[in-house]
Amino acid sequence: MANPSLRPFRVFLFSLGMAVVMYTAAYHSYYSASLSTGRSVSSTALALLADHAAADIDAPSNASTTDTDSNNSNSSNAEVKALRQKVQQLEERVKDLEHKVASTPETLPHPVSRLSTTTTSPQLSTITSTPTNSSKKNVQRFPIKRVYRGKTNATQTSTLAKPGTGTARLAKSLLSKKTNATSTSTATTPPPTTSTTIRKLLPSQLKLPTPIIVMGLQKAGTTSIYSYFTCGMEGKLSHYDCRPPPANKTNGGKAERYGLSCGKAMLWNKRANNKPLFDGIDDWDLYSEIDAPHNNLLSGVILPQVSWIQDIHEAFPNATWILNYRDPEKWLSSIDRWKDLRKRFIHAHYPPFFRKGRGKTDQQMIDFYNEQAARVVNFTQAHPDHHHNLVQVKIDSPDAGQVLEEAFGITQNCWGNKNHNKGDAYWNPN
Structure with missing residues (x-):
């Protein structure tokens, strides 16, 4: 037993x-x-x-x-x-x-990857995790394919130990192709770049002859016109200054003292030296602003397009003229907000068009502005060459760029409102 x-x-x-x-x-x-x-x-x-x-x-x-x-x-x-x-x-x-x-x-996949991912049950959804960066050392994250019950449209990340031997290494080997495919498909494709380079035209390629002379008054888009031609034209372009400053005269804002502006150069040629109006400054392709202030306030402002319109015609009979204009009240508002320009107009004396003291009232200024525009149009009608080469552009109109493109051939993309005056009014009539 x-x-x-x-x-x-x-x-x-x-x-x-x-x-x-x-x-x-x-x-x-x-x-x-x-x-x-x-x-x-x-x-x-x-x-x-x-x-x-x-x-x-x-x-x-x-x-x-x-x-x-x-x-x-x-x-x-x-x-x-x-x-x-x-x-x-x-x-x-x-x-x-x-x-x-x-x-x-080599034949043992990670236990998680052994779950079936081919089921057609509506309660199962296949979720592919995305790679993330880990702040821990000796840990490498990579995406694995999981099946979650009852979850859709979600992203999960699984962290496995750094592959060396065993199932972790096998899991990475099995999913390396899937990872590369995911990375390729989710890579951000940079948007196609559109070149903004504008081909500049030579003066001989313009639709109208040079030089181009702006005959409108200041504060009516002269800076915008200069920027337009600077954008789309190769040539010698002038805005306000017509003489390169001497090397020893460029510091300290001394340009006005040495008569470098187009208006002062014309004044000296006409009155002091008895020379042609454009003597020494006749090699520019564009004159976008030919007016200038006098050295002192009481002398007013220099307006060659008012005083010497006949001399301008004689210097360049075939030149292209631009009559730039805007709403008269907006022009006057800009004049009043630009330093002492309104006072200079009051002291200006250009008989019979504009006598000293006339610009004290707003209506007198607006009348002078309209009279100057009509004077330019009437002059070109009396001179056929200028009549065919006159470009009238309302600078505050939405189609201003299109008008300039049709006239000169420079793309309207170069047009924009420059030197917008946002300052407070300096002029006080009281």
């Missing part, structure tokens, strides 16, 4: 053996789906091994009750020894199984 005192020990060994077998079976079932052909371990062998161990443990308890008490001691020792051998064999087989599993890392 089996020794009853050994039964608890047998039960313990049986439980231990079954635990080892169950652990091995679970470990095997977890990875067996991904083992390559010829390397998988049969779950049937594990089951037989468990049954064999259980039979070996329970066999002593089923022995015949006819054994004598004298053999109890020897049989007990033999049973214990046999059980220990069986347990040792089980441990060796478990180690062998673990060694087989560990020796095949």
